[in-house]
Amino acid sequence: MKLDELTKGVFKYNPVFYLVLGLCPLLAVSTRVDNALGMSLGVLFVLVGSNVIISVIKQWIPPEVRIPCFIVVIASFVTIVDLFMHGYAPELHARLGIYVPLIVVNCIIFARAEAFASKNPVSHSLLDGIGMGIGFMFAIVGIASVREVLSTGKMTIFGYTLIPQFTQSPAMVMLLPPGAFLTIASIMALINYKKTMKKEKE
């Protein structure tokens, strides 16, 4: 079933919570929801682009040099994102800083090229890319919402206040890397707890 290729990345094989990939940008960029959204849009574009291209050219790639080939394709998409973001979303580009070019080494993208796109037809790879991209977006935006609310005591997305200031002494630790680990761990624990409960019922 084709639709599975799309939904598996969002839920069943979520790149962050199930495959535990791409944690570096996840830790660094999940301090604010709008940064997280911008970052995940970039990742989504690169993931879909590289998955499709690699799937198209897979029969011409000699297995000995497949890794350099994948990296060249991925790096090109990342540079395109970097250039256009710099020109058309300069504020976001300034806030994400080095993490835009670092999408190159986001292991979700490479893992999908190696494990999926180089073995599956184009249409499946497209759906896989979209699904994994959305899965990453869910994860990073979810984590960013928890961290932003707890660490600043409010939530603003692109200038719109969603949650007004409710405390003057927010938990600063949530802004720092430990806060990201705590959030990821708590969400994972919750997911695993749900899974175990489900299994026990069966």
Add this chain to the structure above:
Amino acid sequence: MSELKRILSISIPLILICIISGATLALSFDLTKERIREVEERKITESLASIFPDASFRKTGEYYTVLVNGEEIGYAFLAEGQGYSGTIKTMVGLYQNGTLSHIYVVSQLETPGLGTRIIEPEFTNQFSGKRIEDLRLRREGGLIDSITGATISSRAITEIVRTRAEVIRNET
């Protein structure tokens, strides 16, 4: 001969992929070049306008001479240096008598929520009207209050501004 064939069959696809990628990148670079230049220029103009409103600027080497009604009143220049994490780049306005007009942080990569508070007016307004010599943290004999929890970032930007201001003062 068969060895050569094997090498070619491996390298040619990779070379082709690189050529196509290179061409695509050249194209996107060309498409965005103008736009990026505008964005970067706007950043500079905005920062100049925020430290010396209603003035005009004349680029003189590494700094800008600030003119109000045709008269030189001071200088504006970029100061750059290492912060707590990454480079801090800030526009600095200096009056001719050696006091600061304003600073405006152009780019920084400090810790969100802690170090990034160096861009907030509560911190940057402290620089206005200070003499270059007084640009040190209070605990180091200066007149700048550091941000709680971000002493390193506060010290970094203060040092960056002071060192560059001293250089510019000696040049002018």
